Amino acid sequence: MITDIVILAAGQGTRMRSSLPKVLHTIAGQPMVEHVIRQAQAISDSRIHLVTGHGSDQVRDALADYDINYIMQTEQLGTGHAVAQALPALTEGSRVLILYGDVPLTPADVMQSMLNNVTENSMSLLTVELENPHGYGRIVRTAGAITAIVEHKDASESQRSIREINTGIMAVSQSHLARWLPELSCDNAQGEYYLTDIIAMAAKEKVAVVGSQPEFEQQVQGVNNRLQQAELERWYQLQQALVLMESGVSLADPARIDVRGTLTAGQDCFIDINTLFEGQVVLGNGVIVGANCVLKNCTVEEGTVIEPNSMIDQSKVAENCRIGPFARLRPQTELAAGAKIGNFVETKKSQIGAGAKVNHLTYIGDAEIGERANIGAGTITCNYDGVNKFKTKVGADAFIGSNSALVAPVSIGEKAVIGAGSTITKDVSDYALSVARGRQISKDNWKK
Numbered sequence: 001m002i003t004d005i006v007i008l009a010a011g012q013g014t015r016m017r018s019s020l021p022k023v024l025h026t027i028a029g030q031p032m033v034e035h036v037i038r039q040a041q042a043i044s045d046s047r048i049h050l051v052t053g054h055g056s057d058q059v060r061d062a063l064a065d066y067d068i069n070y071i072m073q074t075e076q077l078g079t080g081h082a083v084a085q086a087l088p089a090l091t092e093g094s095r096v097l098i099l100y101g102d103v104p105l106t107p108a109d110v111m112q113s114m115l116n117n118v119t120e121n122s123m124s125l126l127t128v129e130l131e132n133p134h135g136y137g138r139i140v141r142t143a144g145a146i147t148a149i150v151e152h153k154d155a156s157e158s159q160r161s162i163r164e165i166n167t168g169i170m171a172v173s174q175s176h177l178a179r180w181l182p183e184l185s186c187d188n189a190q191g192e193y194y195l196t197d198i199i200a201m202a203a204k205e206k207v208a209v210v211g212s213q214p215e216f217e218q219q220v221q222g223v224n225n226r227l228q229q230a231e232l233e234r235w236y237q238l239q240q241a242l243v244l245m246e247s248g249v250s251l252a253d254p255a256r257i258d259v260r261g262t263l264t265a266g267q268d269c270f271i272d273i274n275t276l277f278e279g280q281v282v283l284g285n286g287v288i289v290g291a292n293c294v295l296k297n298c299t300v301e302e303g304t305v306i307e308p309n310s311m312i313d314q315s316k317v318a319e320n321c322r323i324g325p326f327a328r329l330r331p332q333t334e335l336a337a338g339a340k341i342g343n344f345v346e347t348k349k350s351q352i353g354a355g356a357k358v359n360h361l362t363y364i365g366d367a368e369i370g371e372r373a374n375i376g377a378g379t380i381t382c383n384y385d386g387v388n389k390f391k392t393k394v395g396a397d398a399f400i401g402s403n404s405a406l407v408a409p410v411s412i413g414e415k416a417v418i419g420a421g422s423t424i425t426k427d428v429s430d431y432a433l434s435v436a437r438g439r440q441i442s443k444d445n446w447k448k
Helices: 032-040 056-062 079-089 108-115 174-183 195-204 226-246
Strands: 003-009 046-052 069-072 095-100 122-129 138-142 145-150 164-173 208-212 257-265 275-283 294-296 311-313 340-343 346-348 357-360 363-365 367-369 380-382 392-394 405-407 410-412
Touching: 003 032, 003 079, 032 046, 032 056, 032 095, 032 108, 046 056, 046 079, 056 069, 069 079, 079 174, 079 195, 095 108, 095 174, 108 122, 108 164, 108 208, 145 195, 145 208, 164 174, 164 195, 174 195, 195 208, 226 257, 363 367, 405 410
Parallel strands: 003 046, 003 095, 046 069, 122 208, 257 275, 275 294, 294 311, 340 357, 346 363, 363 380, 367 392, 380 405, 392 410
Antiparallel strands: 095 164, 122 164, 138 145, 138 164
16 A cells, blocks of 8 residues: 655744754754654655745755655644645555654654554554653543543643653544544644644544554654754664674763764674764774774774774775774775874875885875885875876885875885985885985084
C-alpha cells in the first residue's frame, strides 16, 4: 500500500530566538528535519510531503538533495490546518503518516509499526508517559481505549493529572483524513485547528485508536528552545557512545565524544576525550585517537596512533602510522604504512610513502614523498605561484635538511640529500647532495 508521509515544518520557533527556521537547527551536525526525512525514507512505497512556512526558501535550499513534495502553509493556524494543506496532494486510499520536523529522533521501525496498525477501522497514535507532562496534550482513555486528546490549555485539573501525553505523531488512512479534517473547529483557547481533535471523531465513528509508545521518550521529544536542543544532542551522542562500546571500542569518557555522521570502528580502538567525528569515518582495529582530535570523512587503518589535537580531513591513513600531536591532514592526503606525521605538520593533496617521516613544523602540499624519506623541520613545498599549483616529488630514502624550501615544480631523486636552509628551484638527481643558500659573511669587531 502507498504511504504518504506528511512532515510539518512551517513553524518559526520563536523560543529558539534565531533567524534560522527551527527545523534547520541541528542535532549531531544535521538539521532536525533531515533526521526525520532520512528515517522516513526507510518506509517502502512512500512519498514525502513537507509542509513549510516560515523560512521556506531556506528549508528548500537545505534539503535540495532530497526528493520532496513541498507544500506551503501561508498562515500557521494549527496542526490540523497544516495537514489540511497537504490533503489535495495525498494519494486516494493511501496510509498517511504525520511527523514533525522538530521531533528528529523517531526511528523508522516505530514509524513502520504505526503504519501496520492502519486499516479502515483503525488508526495509530504514538504516546509517551512523562514525569512532568506540563504543556502537553493529555491522552483521555475510556475503559482503556483512547477516546480523546485534550490540549494542556483546555484541560481540566483532573485531566492535567494524566501523565500519558500526545506526541502528535499519528498514522491514519487518507479516506478518514479527507472526511475529518474539514470538520475541525478553531473554537478553543488557542484559536487553532487541532489535528488531535480527529481522535474524538474516530471514537465517535468507532474507529479504533491503537496507541503505542517508543522505547525511549527522547525518540519523540520535540525541540522548542536551545536547552531542549542541547539535552537531545547529549542523549543522541550517548546512544552513539553505547553502540561503540558494545562493539569493542574503549572510550575515555562516553559523555565527551561527538559523532556527526557515521563512525565505524574495529575492536580494541581507544578514543580519548573531546573527540569529534564528522561524515563517514572508519577506524581499523587497535586505532588510538588522542584527546581533542577532529576526524572528517576519513579512513584510518589498524594500529595507527593519532596524538592529541590533530585533525584528519578527507584523507586515507594506512596501518601503523603515527600522526601528531597538533598535526593537520587536509583533503586528499594519503599515508602509506608506517608513515609518520609529527607535531605542527600540515599536509594537503599529497602521498606520503611507507615509513617516510615528516616530523616537525612542516608544510607538504601537492607532493609525492617516497618511501623512508626524511623531511626535516621547517621544510615547505612552495606549490603555489599565485595562480597555479605545482607538484613536488621526493624520492625514496631522500633526506631533506631542516628549513628547506622546495619550489615546485621540482623533483628530488632517490637517496638525495638537501642541505639545511636550502631553497631548491631545480631538480636534484639520485644520490646527489644539493646545497642552495646564501654565502655566510662574518665581520669581526663589528660596531653599530
